[in-house]
Amino acid sequence: MGKMEVERKTTGWAARDPSGLLSPYTYTLRETGPDDVHIRIICCGICHTDLHQTKNDLGMSNYPMVPGHEVVGEVVEVGSGVSKFTVGDIVGVGCLVGCCGGCSPCERDLEQYCPKKIWSYNDVYFDGQPTQGGFSKATVVHQKFVVKIPEGMAVEQAAPLLCAGVTVYSPLSHFGLKRPGLRGGILGLGGVGHMGVKIAKAMGHHVTVISSSNKKREEALQDLGADDYVIGSDQTKMNELADSMDYIIDTVPVHHALEPYLSLLRLDGKLILMGVISKPLEFLTPMVMLGRKVITGSFIGSMKETEEMLEFCKEKGLSSMIEVVKMDYVNTAFERLEKNDVRYRFVVDVEGSKLEA
Numbered sequence: 001m002g003k004m005e006v007e008r009k010t011t012g013w014a015a016r017d018p019s020g021l022l023s024p025y026t027y028t029l030r031e032t033g034p035d036d037v038h039i040r041i042i043c044c045g046i047c048h049t050d051l052h053q054t055k056n057d058l059g060m061s062n063y064p065m066v067p068g069h070e071v072v073g074e075v076v077e078v079g080s081g082v083s084k085f086t087v088g089d090i091v092g093v094g095c096l097v098g099c100c101g102g103c104s105p106c107e108r109d110l111e112q113y114c115p116k117k118i119w120s121y122n123d124v125y126f127d128g129q130p131t132q133g134g135f136s137k138a139t140v141v142h143q144k145f146v147v148k149i150p151e152g153m154a155v156e157q158a159a160p161l162l163c164a165g166v167t168v169y170s171p172l173s174h175f176g177l178k179r180p181g182l183r184g185g186i187l188g189l190g191g192v193g194h195m196g197v198k199i200a201k202a203m204g205h206h207v208t209v210i211s212s213s214n215k216k217r218e219e220a221l222q223d224l225g226a227d228d229y230v231i232g233s234d235q236t237k238m239n240e241l242a243d244s245m246d247y248i249i250d251t252v253p254v255h256h257a258l259e260p261y262l263s264l265l266r267l268d269g270k271l272i273l274m275g276v277i278s279k280p281l282e283f284l285t286p287m288v289m290l291g292r293k294v295i296t297g298s299f300i301g302s303m304k305e306t307e308e309m310l311e312f313c314k315e316k317g318l319s320s321m322i323e324v325v326k327m328d329y330v331n332t333a334f335e336r337l338e339k340n341d342v343r344y345r346f347v348v349d350v351e352g353s354k355l356e357a
Contacts (some may be wrong), residue, residue, distance in 0.1 A: 012066035012136030014326055020054035022330055024063050024246060024357040028130060030125075030140050037085050037146045038077035039093065044134030045070030045322075046161035046330070046346040047191065048253060051337055052276070062122055063303055068134030068348070069095045069120040070159040072149060082143045085129035090149045092310075094162040095120055095300050097131055097145045111144075112300045135327065135348060137355055147306050150314040155295045160191060160314055160320040160345040163300065167247060168196040169309040170301030171272045172203065177247055180204025185248035186226075186265060189216050192274060193251045194344040197224040199309075200249075202316040208241065210248070210261065218353040219343065223321070229323050232260055243267075243291070258295065265293050273297040320345055 007028045014025035032038045042181045050067040057130055071093040075085050085091060093210060098118030099106050105113035108227030132139070149158045172178055183206045186196040193209070197220065200207045208228040209220040220226040229236045238260060253275035260282060261271060269291065273281075288295065301309065312318075321344045325333050333346045 008192045010136055012132060012139045013330060013355065014064035014066045014132075015287075016052035016063050018054075018056040018061065018071070020051070020334060021101070022054070022067075022135065022334075024355055025066060026349070027064075027066070028129070029138055030127060030129065032077050032079050032140055033142075034079040034081035035143050036073055036140050037082060037091065037143050038081045038138065038140050039048075039071070039073040039077045039091060040138050040351075041073040041134055042090075042155050042351045043072050043134055043324075044068040044348050044350055045163065045191075046114070046333055046337060046348065047163050048161075049276075051334055054334070058276075058278075062130065065122050066132035066134075066136050067121055067328055068150050069093070069138070070162045070164075070347075071134030071139065072162075073139070073156045074160045076138075079143075084112065084143055085146060085148070090155060091148045092158060092162045092306075093134065093139065093141050093145060094166065094306060096145075097123075097141050098124075098125060099144075109304050110302050112302055127279065133217050135330065135350065137350070144303060147303065147310060150310055153310070153314055153317070156322060156347045156349070157319045158310070158323055159347050160322060161310060162306065163201070164192045164195045164320065164345065165313060166200050166301035166306045166309045167192050167274060168311065169296070169298075170305045171249065171274075171298035172199065172247075173305060174298065175247070175270055175296075178203050181310075182188055182206070183244055183266075184208070185210050185245045185261070186251070187211075187248055187261060188251035188253075188275070189220055189224075189344070190251060191342075191345045193249075196249045196251065196317050197226050197313075198223075198320075201225045201343065202312070202318055208245070210264075218225070232308060238264070245269055247272060249274065253277065255279045255281065259287050260294055262291075262295075264286040265291060267291050268293070270294045270296060324348045324349050327355055 099114040
């Protein structure tokens, strides 16, 4: 008589519809395959993308949806083919859990640009089942998409690095902007922006925060260590800073003019776009032509870059500014995030929360 298999279940908090309201949800967790790592989740950061996805702002949401792609946990089981991880390791999982492995980006270890990449949640895995994120007790992930958290790094501090941290580190690395002495701008001081200030300062850059108001001036200069702070509408100050920056990391996720910031770039300066904006942006071509300036984009980071970034943050003693909350506070946290009422990243204490109804 054949062996009867018992489905492995876990509980997370899921959105059921575009209201985005999260509540307990029990679902099946796949069995640990030869290349899989079974992880007990300790904590998970809250990214602005979680808000967009749960509310179907991008028109691509599937429900029920367990969000969360800044996942830190403990390995509880590994497949027979797993060599990088052992039971008891503290590990992280970011935005992706799968890729095709055969396209040009994959061959260059740039999985985030694979046209068939599989998201950590709100996607379909190779087995046809929906992927679910880190607001859950456990997850099973292919070893390629798991990274070891450096020893001594606090788990709640590591979580935001898996998205916000690598999102900033990747373009600075790729575009040759890691060397000291550069002058950079960080446009928008949210979860990604605040890590941008910290990482750029740790690389030895002169960093100017560009914001829409004075509200975060003191925090930017005193807490994050920025060298300067300018309000984008302050024309006098903006004129003073013209042609002074090697790059600007633009984290603003809503429609905005580009020309004021292009004017701050030096010859060959780069404006690096990171905000997901559905409305076309505009600029006058001479603003780019007359300084050989570049408008480009960057998207999260590769697994190799994630590992590099974690080691860099450990070496430099970098941490993120966070507010730790329990799962029963997560809907309030989403409401506050929508109002930008967080300094600068919420992290859900999954391990210390009651997830069942």
